[in-house]
Amino acid sequence: MSDPQSKVQFQDISRNDLDRANASDYVHQFPKGLNKKIVQRISENKKEPSWMLDIRFRALETFEKLPLPTWGPDLSKLDFKNIRYFSTASENPHAKSWDEVSPEIKRTFERLRIPEAEKAVLAGVGAQYESENVYHNLKKEWDDQGVIFEDFDVAVQKYSDLVRKYFSKCVPILDHKFAALHYAVTSGGTFLYVPKGIKITQPLQAYFRMNSMNQGQFEHTLIIVEDEADAHYIEGCSAPKYGSQSLHAGCVEVFVGKGAKMRYSSVENWSKDTYNLNTKRAIVGDHGRMEWIGGNLGSGVTMLYPCSILVGNYAQADHLGVAFANAGQNQDTGAKVIIHGKNCRSKIVAKSLSKGGGTSTYRGMVSVSKNAQNAIVNVECDALMLDDHSLSDTIPHIKCENSTASITHEASAGKISEEVLLYFQSRGIDEEVAKGMIVNGFLDEIVKTLPLEYAAELNRLIELEMEGSIG
Amino acid sequence: MKLKNPTGTKRIVIDNNDVTTRHGAPLQITLEDFDRGSREFNLEVILKGENAHCEIQGRATAQGEDKKIWNVKQVFEGKNQIGKIELRGTASEKSFLQFDGTAELTHKSVDADAQVREKIILFDEARGKLLPILTVKTDKVLGASHSASIAPVSEDQLLYLQSRGISQKEAENVLREGFLK
Incomplete structure (x- = not known):
């Protein structure tokens, strides 16, 4: 193709x-x-x-x-x-x-x-x-x-x-x-x-x-x-x-x-x-x-906050997102999944990066209504902070009105591991290049779903943000 | 520190001068609410001193028409602090149970280890709400993670007990008790 x-x-x-x-x-x-x-x-x-x-x-x-x-x-x-x-x-x-x-x-x-x-x-x-x-x-x-x-x-x-x-x-x-x-x-x-x-x-x-x-x-x-x-x-x-x-x-x-x-x-x-x-x-x-x-x-x-309303039975919604907040930016994004049908499934993966004082927030909502039997929802949010001025918040609302539902949520926030950086540097790779590679790895799950050309564009745009040449 | 059927608002500051935790000994706070009734409880723990360590374990059941809401927050303001919040609950019949657990890492916190875990098992027509919040204003974090889940009681475990002659209601009670230990 x-x-x-x-x-x-x-x-x-x-x-x-x-x-x-x-x-x-x-x-x-x-x-x-x-x-x-x-x-x-x-x-x-x-x-x-x-x-x-x-x-x-x-x-x-x-x-x-x-x-x-x-x-x-x-x-x-x-x-x-x-x-x-x-x-x-x-x-x-x-x-x-x-x-x-x-x-x-x-x-x-x-x-x-x-x-x-x-x-x-x-x-x-x-x-x-x-x-x-x-x-x-x-x-x-x-x-x-x-x-x-x-x-x-x-x-x-x-x-x-x-x-x-x-x-x-x-x-x-x-x-x-x-x-x-x-x-x-x-x-x-x-x-x-x-x-x-x-x-x-x-x-x-x-x-x-x-x-x-x-x-x-x-x-x-x-x-x-x-x-x-x-x-x-x-x-x-x-x-x-x-x-x-x-x-x-x-x-x-x-x-x-x-x-x-x-x-x-x-x-x-x-x-x-x-x-x-x-x-x-x-x-x-x-x-x-x-x-x-x-x-x-x-x-x-x-x-x-892209929203999926699952009204049919056996309906599915997957949300994959990456948000990058650089200096002066406030990215407030997330996913909303509202389940009304029976046996519905949803998977949400949200990755965020913040740098230069940017604020990146995941604001989500998972809502399973009264008649929605056997819903299964997994939410995974990870935040990577690239320096010590940045801010990251995770605010996931979970609301459940049906006792057969299984909803799980996990999130972590942190910075690039010193050990991993040292590993790269000890093999002759420059610190900035190493950080870039680690960020790409962090985002891999999302980038690989895009057609090749757009994956390349997204990677390039992230590289530009990492360069810090943006005002 | 054990709080039974807590209600209202409580604020605790862990400081090397106030509530002292020496040599990494954690301040254990246990919250328990197994009695009927509707209650709302807000707890804020501020970790100020270096090496402050606080573990909050909460267990709640909601039955009948109970409405129970717990809002538990740990604020990290110093170096090398450890904070854990674990809230577990069951809600049955027509009750409502809500857990809001927050780990707030301020810009003063360095190398904090923060964990928030929330889990609710729902029975019958009960309803649950979870809001695990993570607010991070520094990149010097040892670990900041949270997890939350709402699930029904395990079908396999229920079947195991029932196949040995235990009625469904009794089996649910046994599993509920085990979950809340």
């Missing part, structure tokens, strides 16, 4: 590629701040059906009423009035060929090796720049089998009934303040529909890029995997560093049918100015299987 060249694809990515902004001519750049008029203009810009506008208005009202959370990282400095909620930079959005994409935007994605990866190893690609998809394509063989992989804005028009049936049914508008904000200003994103029995053998990818200062990105990803189907979706993202806030409040809704399997991998690498307040949730049916695999490296403040 992958040729030898692609193995070195990400080796020479430098932080510059990600942090440097593009000079772009903007087609639309709405004024900063949020009010009913802006929401209306967003809807008009997309020529949406009226049911979408209704949802937006209800969401805006809810957003204004709900308070900020009183737990977790400090969000009080986030200035909602100083964020731009909508901009588009492309004359030809939703292009189906890279030739149709404007040159400067195309260059951004080329630097990130997206078009190359698409040819070689992906079934389809969506590329979003600011508030809009600039490119979205699916290989013909999957299109022929009835797979729908489309830019969300286009799907709202083209598959209106199907979208309306599922939209906001997994993550409700009232769920929390940032879900409400999301529904008010959502733009762009992906719609993926996999028909019964279809197993997509190559991953589908979406890449999100914020480019201008104080930009917000609110893409919506809606994935429906019908009975016995199988898909793997990968999401990557980045934004340049300006020294001024930007906000990401996206939302991912996944519906996993009977006997279906969905793997959702994501490597999140927003700049350190970004507040990443994303919501990801899946509802899993009988014998269904959901896998969340995530790397959180960027963002100044992250609050992200």
